[in-house]
Amino acid sequence: MGKYSVSLKTLYVIFLVIMFGAFTIGALLIVDDTGVSRLGAIYLERSQKFPNISNVVFGVYGMYRFYDTLFELLIFSTAVLGITVFSDLEPSPGSASRRPVESHVVSASASFLYPIIAVFGIYLAFSAHLGPGGGFAGGVISGTGILLLALAKGAEETARNFREDSMKQLEYVVLFLALLVAILGALYPTEVYRDALGTGVITLVNISIAMKVFIGTWAILHFFVKHRGEV
Amino acid sequence: MLILFSLLLLGLSVAVLLQNRLLNAVILLGVFSLVSSVIYFWVGAPDVAVTEGAIGVAFVTFIYVLALSDQGKLHVIAEEVPPFLFQEKGELQGAELEILEGFAEKINLELEVEFVGHQELTSLIGGRRADVIAGAYFPGFLAQEEISHSKGYNQGQLAKIHRTPPGEGDIGILAETDLSEFTEISEEDLSRFSSVDEMVTAYNEGRIRGFISDSGRMSASLYRVNTTLRDKSEIVTLGELDYSFAVSSGEEELLDRLNDYLADLTRSGKIGELLSDHFR
Amino acid sequence: MTALLVGVGSYVSAGILSLLFSRYRFWFSLLGWAGALTGASFGVSSFLGSGPLVGTLGRWGILGIEIVIDQTTLLFSGLVVILNIFTLVYLRGSKKGVFYCLYNFLLATTFSIAFSHDLFNLYVTIEFMSLVSILLIGYERKAYQIYAGAKYLIISSLAMSLYLIGLGLVYRAGGSLGISELARTVEGGTDLSISLGLCLMLTGLAVKGGVFLFSMWLPDAHSYSDTVVSALLSGMAIKSGLIGIIRVSEMLDWSQLLLVLGALTGIAGAIFALVSRKPKKILAHSTISQVGYILIGIGTGTPAGVLAASLHLFFHGLFKALLFLSVGAAGVGADDIDRARNLSVPLTSKVGLVVGSVSIMAIPPFNKYFSKTMLVEQVNQEWAWFAMLAIGLGTALYTLRLDWALIFEARTDWAGKNDFVVVVFALAVVLSSLLAWVILGSPEMVQLLSLHHLATYLVIPVVGGFALLLFKKKLSEISPPDFPFSLENSLVSLFTGFLLIELVLFVL
């Protein structure tokens, strides 16, 4: 009986999921979308007005809808905050003893590779309004690069070199900046995005986002390195 | 081309869910993100591709891999039963230790032994927190469908000790032990205990009229509690059993290699030497 | 626009500052409250000046994020501000800076949801709300809190994925994200294509909004967490999903579907509340039950019905938070009400419980009476009316059962943990019924106070009391089942709910 009822439930679940899929795919196929005029076309059209922003995607998330991006940043900060709240969790005894392998080759190649990765990340952040990239991707790439250093030189030493505590405060200062830009950008859009400083404001915002994401990425990675192999 | 890549993605998603080993699933998930990132490039969304590449492929995979337990170790969990596997002055000892050390060396893993209570064994192996159950394990020791056991390396008996005349009370037995292979004592007469030591104490206090255990555990316990059985007792052998190891039932590969290794030991005769060293 | 920016800006800054300078966390949070109050009053003055208003953030025209200021906005932002001050004073300095930071972020995002009139902005703010909520649920790191948080997180993440799929369909067919833009498109005639996408979005929002079958995560999350967190989650966080439903239903006429869901939610929630034995669990299930009324209100489809739903949402937020705070202040949230004789409840909590209970039972001069009577006036279908009667009876039953245990059976603790915030809050809840006068004006109020309504709402509790006397023994033998609320089964019931939506949509 036990086995039978389990398989019945599985069948029911499969039925439900198939119904869901059929509904959604049906909704997709039923609609003939030729001739629908979408907002995207208008964004493309308007992009001529802001010649210093040639990446239209950046225009959308960095200018027209920066308020959403503010919440995106808040979400990332909250994730980092959550990790920080739990970071005084005791690592289990087994995992503390697992020291990274200290080999000269790894260590040397890490210190050689890391600057390249970091420069690439910074480049992505700087050029977000011109080409693909963005502060977020740049920050994550530079932050993940540190993992190399952390694995080669030991997480604790890397953490000490980065002065984690003061960095975290910097992260929230950046959040303030983003808040300011979101508010001012909503109140005085043209002044902020074109007249006041030209590309300056945008690049500044992007670089600070990258900085913030970089710090956050490191904080998350540090937590997981400390609690390695616990799941 | 786009359709081809989407179908590849579909295949990958199925493959992720069919994996038994978590690490493989995680790495396949990384590949899944990579392919989706390629699709973004293809459909003219380089911004999304770069972000997905940075977060989905690199960052998320790193976090998962860091969080997953080290796969370079053979985690053995065991109940402490001298002389099978036990600790003395902080040093691991026992016949099983020698077998497992040899095995771990053969498959290039580092041996890690953790002693746990007998009731935690099932959940630890079921949650893949450990690879092998040791410590005088025998088939029927844990009533669990999700465990497969290896070949035996040593013979033992399942024995029942009871008072003569029997008198009142239940028969004590270890929790989770499945007796259906050996005897027909009905469930109502049994009361379950979490260790043999407790059963010996209960027996001496007269709370139970007898108890059932395997010979290895029984003598270890009598030795440890350092007591003799109080009343006049009779020992009945219920059946023969094979001491062996157990792995989680998904780990067929590990089980095969363990069986091969045990067969090698038997063939070369090493097992006999080893056992005579430890079981005098 | 200024109202939204001032409110959200001050809450976010208060959050960050109380993390950075955690010594002054209380004062920063108080400043944040003052800012939000200013923002909300800007909103009120704008509404009084020029009526309901739809605008875009940043004067970008249709390219920006659409926001709205109408009665729903004002009621919900007012709810946020009121709950904020009472929970803040209740907390005083008892938690660390991190908690205050998360607390302010939660307020910021719910405040923002009140104004949001853009489908993607709703998605982002609601996701942020749930992320902050789960950290607050698991804040004390008890294993059961962590489990409840993880369950909520997984289910809501899946739900928001469904929302995003629906959004994709809607954007493909409608070409816009602003709700009033889309509503214009729908009038143009691409009705079916958009409505299928909106169904998926409705599913996502229903998971957030505490609709039965969709949010089976809710009882665990709301009853396992800390008092203030429970009060905030039940009082306002789940309301953000309902605000989403209100906004989305501006585009389509969903009356049949929402009425069915509302009746189901109300009755099932009441049944579960009736068989539960722990005060916090009862209150959590009661939240689900009350969501039923709100859905019925939205389902009437008339502006007055939606106003009644918003008003109910506002009042429910107040008295449910009051009940959670009273129970939490007494520290009896997880005790068995059948063994209430061993408990002692401080006097202030008893006062709070009395006010909360008469409000939830819709006894005439108290706040819920007005919103519920407005609802009844708007509902046309006979069966929906009977469903509401059943919900009302169920509410009376479980409320009286709770009151019997915690007010009469439990000893009164005169000296101990009296917390006068609860009494002040209770006073505020009593006074809140005046708001109904302000919003409706006197002619409608006189209509609502007609004799047969008054009689109905006095009779229901009496009937409920008698029924309770008869069935009390029987009730204490039942213990509520746990299995519908496990992660796996909640997911199954989510998709069952989706199937129900499909059925109602295609069959009726």
Place this chain on the structure above:
Amino acid sequence: MSTGVLASAISIIIVCIGVLGLILKRNLLLKLLSLNIVNTATILFFVLVVYSPGDRAPIDPSPGVQYADPLPQALVLTSIVINFGVLALSLLFTMVLVKRYHTLDLIKIEDFVRREFEEEKS
């Protein structure tokens, strides 16, 4: 039917597979992996649903050329980050649960949790 629609239909199927895994797998970590699949496939759907063959990346647009719709791309960037946040926190919570109960089996965890809650309050 355009390739974009077909590909987005396939991504819906991937969502369905992820949901099946999410419901039927007992292992908590596999559940998280399935959730990850669902979220990634959703994002893919969102981008593909407005794709038409020959779209170019919307960078430095000039009139008369066909470009991909920039709006979904911008929105999706946000939801990638959101999904990351969800993943990080759920992994953190999983870690805490595993540390406490030494198992990834969700049914066992639920059992332990209920028992613990009852014991603490009685």
